[in-house]
Amino acid sequence: MEPQPPPPPPPPPQPHMQPFSAAQLDAAAAQLIDTGAVLLKGVLPPGLVREMRARFEPELSSLVDGTRERKPNEASGDGSTPNRNGFPGGPNRGPQRWFMSADLVQPYLAVLEATPLLGLMARVFGDDDIALTNIGSDTPLGRGSAFQEWHQDGGGTWNYRGEERIWRLGVRVPLVDVVDAPPERTNGPVEIIPNTVEMPIAEALERVSRGELSVARTPHAVGDIEVFNPRVVHRGSPNETDVPRYLLAFTFQPVAHLEANGAVGGGASAPSIAEQQLNTLSPRAQRMVRLLPRL
Numbered sequence: 001m002e003p004q005p006p007p008p009p010p011p012p013p014q015p016h017m018q019p020f021s022a023a024q025l026d027a028a029a030a031q032l033i034d035t036g037a038v039l040l041k042g043v044l045p046p047g048l049v050r051e052m053r054a055r056f057e058p059e060l061s062s063l064v065d066g067t068r069e070r071k072p073n074e075a076s077g078d079g080s081t082p083n084r085n086g087f088p089g090g091p092n093r094g095p096q097r098w099f100m101s102a103d104l105v106q107p108y109l110a111v112l113e114a115t116p117l118l119g120l121m122a123r124v125f126g127d128d129d130i131a132l133t134n135i136g137s138d139t140p141l142g143r144g145s146a147f148q149e150w151h152q153d154g155g156g157t158w159n160y161r162g163e164e165r166i167w168r169l170g171v172r173v174p175l176v177d178v179v180d181a182p183p184e185r186t187n188g189p190v191e192i193i194p195n196t197v198e199m200p201i202a203e204a205l206e207r208v209s210r211g212e213l214s215v216a217r218t219p220h221a222v223g224d225i226e227v228f229n230p231r232v233v234h235r236g237s238p239n240e241t242d243v244p245r246y247l248l249a250f251t252f253q254p255v256a257h258l259e260a261n262g263a264v265g266g267g268a269s270a271p272s273i274a275e276q277q278l279n280t281l282s283p284r285a286q287r288m289v290r291l292l293p294r295l
């Protein structure tokens with residue numbers, strides 16, 4: 001008889017995630033749709049976030065030191081095109097600020113099992129399958145980092161079954177506490193101008209100067225996640241401390257939108273996922289990465 005390959009290891013037990021009631025998730029979804037962002041407190045266990053940080057920190061250091069090769073989606077241009085902060089394309093996004101794509105591996109992928117996040121996304125995207133399409137990071141390393149320009153990331157609404165629907169959500173997962181205590185203890189909270197998802201940036205800034213809109217900076221404790229519509233006007237702020245402000249930003253999109261736009265697989269810059277990582281995921285989380293290229 002042919003020797004049988006060993007069975008795949010069983011998925012690890014789900015980390016304990018803070019339960020949220022249906023009413024809390026309804027309110028969070030309404031806030032996200034109305035304003036462009038919502039903070040969910042205490043979703044991820046701090047031990048899990050510490051494991052994520054332990055994986056992330058050396059990888060970013062090796063990118064900054066130049067000992068790690070850049071991945072395709074870390075190039076924002078051909079090396080000569082300035083990116084939106086006026087610096088040459090690539091992972092360095094200005095003084096003391098570095099972009100890095102994270103590998104689709106555990107412990108990061110445990111975020112796909114966070115039931116409050118799944119409940120919130122289901123309220124925004126409906127019953128459709130949702131895909132994870134990227135994990136990125138834009139890290140202000142410390143003193144000397146600067147404000148980003150105000151911007152809106154790609155995304156918006158699309159028409160699906162006769163309805164206007166959001167087609168992209170970002171999820172910020174801070175790997176350290178994000179503190180807003182200027183001047184010395186602020187470590188780079190992202191600033192947003194709520195209620196600007198459909199507004200041109202110039203108009204948003206004009207309305208801020210007239211006092212009709214305000215700028216919000218949301219502190220995050222380790223374990224919190226912030227879900228945002230990438231069209232909300234926002235910018236990174238300087239980190240005035242000596243400790244890098246590590247934070248991962250996950251991107252989720254409905255599969256139906258990817259299929260309708262021929263973007264299944266995400267194009268040249270889509271991250272790949274290794275088969276052995278799939279075996280660590282629940283069947284539901286496996287569905288969320290099934291369209292990604294395999295390593």
Ligand SMILES: O=C(O)CCC(=O)C(=O)O
Pocket residue numbers: 138139140148153188189190234235236237247
């Ligand atoms: O994490 C930050 O400081 C800002 C990241 C951001 O807004 C972006 O790169 O679009």
